[in-house]
Amino acid sequence: MKGTMGEKLLSTVVNSIEYHEKLKQYEMKTIKLLIFSTVTFFAVTGCVDDLIIRGNGIAATEGRITPDFEKVKSEGAFDVHITKGDEFEVVVNAESNLLQYIETHVKNNTLRIYTSGLHSLNNRLPMEVYVTTPYLEGITQSGSGTISTGYFTAEHFDAVISGSGTIETYVEAASVDAVISGSGALTISGEAEVADFLLSGSGEMDAWDLDLHDCDATISGSGDIWIQVSHYLKAAISGSGNVFYSGSPSIETHISGSGDIIRQN
Template identity: 35%
Template structure:
């Protein structure tokens, strides 16, 4: 009986260790590696890395990290999507940044899952439409220029956008924040479900929906249609 109780107490610890994965410490020897990849137009990233996106004529990937950590940072293309992640079963630690530089002619969809960061180096131009998805506590900070933009966030992360989009649809679920005063739009639809906050700008039409205690601040002279269910608020600022 005592052995059974001991095993029951030990099981959560074992599962926790397995979930965390084996810890791999960086050796402090900075290195970079160019990866050979086929063409892609979307990116899905998870893990603690910083992802830097840049428009370029040809697809390319460069990884910067401690030399012994490079084999644990995986980059592969499936279909038209570049997947960036750490090797399963390992938990990477380093005093130095782990960065993945990603170049492509166009980005249709960018997805971040976890606690990493995605930024853009310069303006990302898409002549059709672009979708951004964030799940977890990570951050997306990008400059974009596209006719139609969609951004979806679930969790406690942050999305910061600048540039322009004729039409922008944004959905926020959780306690995260959307900072988009720098994104010039003509028509925007923003919905918050939870306690998150949003900053938006529109020149023609602005549709705002809040379910919960979220707050939306807006700029511009757009016609505003707002619906609030809960203690949230909508405020115009200069």
């Protein structure tokens, strides 16, 4: 009987020791995890601070040498100005310590303007890119920046906005495709035989000064399209957006939602 009680007592002591050992191991793991989390937090915070580049307020200009290109794509809060000229030229105006982070490279015949790596540029002065090109077949604005162009002629011309940016362009083309995804705004003037417009979101597409023969306009969301068309208009609306038009075209409509096709004098 005494042996049995002794064995039980010994077992209880052993179990207690094992429990406290496990508790210590758990506490050590918890402490290590807290230390690791703290170190990681400060490391990440430091990295984030390193990625945010604040402008020094000193204006500077830098010319860039690039291969030939047919299109321009801007990704970010840049103000891009495109004019027609005999040679290809790219000039960047920005604060002196930001210039090295503004990339201008050509890939697949497209001049791409963007910020290098994961950096975020906190500029105090405008970041402007002046582009000169003999011809232009398309422009894309991704983000909150702006693109403006002079007069260009092309067989086909593309204008694309993704985000809240704006584009103002003047073209003469056989065909034009324009797409807005988000809250951006496009103003396009000139002349084209046919146009295909697609607007998804709350943006606005102003083609009031673009003389069109035929037009296919599609709205998904609350945005509006303004067009001038003489021969044929096909309009599809899903949502609350409207297609405002002038001219006397034959009209084909497909409407689901509260949007409408509205003629303007």
